[in-house]
Amino acid sequence: MQYEVRHTCSRGVISRVEISCYSALLAVAAFWLAACPFSVWVGKWLLGKDIRRYGDGNPGAFNVFRAGGWKAGVLALVLDIGKGVPFVALAHYYFELPMVVVMVVGLCAILGHAYTPLLRFQGGKALAVIAGVLLALPQHEMVISVVVFMLLSFLFIEPDAWRVMFGVTASLIYLAITKGISLEPLFMISVIAILVVKYFDELKTTPRLGGKLGGWFRSRRTADLGRH
Template identity: 30%
Template sequence: MTQSVFYFLLILASYFIGSISFAVVVSKAMRLPDPHSYGSGNPGATNVLRTGNKLAAVLTLVGDALKGYLAIFLARALIGVDVDSWVLPTVAVAAFLGHLFPVFHRFKGGKGVATALGILLGISAWLGLAALSTWLIVAFFMRYSSLAALITALFAPVYFVFLFGFQPMALAIAAMSALLIWRHQGNIQKLLNGTEGRLGAKK
């Protein structure tokens, strides 16, 4: 097997890992409704929480983050790639695209917040913690989960450049941030209209 073929298989495997939708897996295991069939229709932790099952939402969140982390971890373990390699950025984007467009779930994926966090933690613990801290601060003061995700997406590439300089991974993170913002179009419109639900607000 040539090196190029091995890299291709690694990238493809990363996409398949990202394609595992834990919202769907956890819901089936816990006999909950398909997350595509209620609420926002988004297969993510926030929508799963609408069932009232907090454990299912936590498991979804952790699972989606872990798969992003796993894709980066496996790439580094198998070929020792670092942040300045073109392989690792491609692996990161492949895993993220897997979550957004999962082949196992008719390409109906989530918005990518938890998976993006897992990827960032896999790249660097400091990078992941910076992104998580940004989300927590914005969510705490503004009480909007979507706004926290959007602001974190904007800052994530900046954090990477600050920590590591301008490298191929910075472009990959910027691409993931752009995709995440694109997936939040509906939330952006609700924020502008003043109809977006706040964290902890009673329905």
């Protein structure tokens, strides 16, 4: 029995059945690795604290920092970023699967962290995992655009939820202009949809000028108004 060949790689041809099997296994593995709440475990084992009682209650790495341990915070951040790397990298660099499959594996990792069954589907906001997935993807232009626009958002905008949304939305607009209808913008749309759900309550706050440059512009405007 012969299967229709759907993809070729450096190791030969891969049949449709093999693509389906590899894709399913990698997607499931990515989800369950990311579902492991490393930050919660690090906080419990190294600090003896429940990090969900700190900050915004998010079971993510930044609340490990808030719980009082920078060393534990760095470890948790590295582990959370690392969740998004291995199976995305395997899908692309080892199995050389179609890019749409690679991106689906990445989205499964993000969803695993955001909706982990191990915390009754109350996972983190997935920023660190998204960073790991972006690092593992070969679309370097997409990674650079997210980093650049995210840094700009932290200079000009408050609060944090709007900083994140500005960064990823600006990256989406840039990719849509430069890439047109392609996988990169579609991937970013999926990421934005997940972030909107995770940040929904915080996005009810009106965005405002903030950060270092935003605060400077705001103070200059106040000073100018005071002269008139």
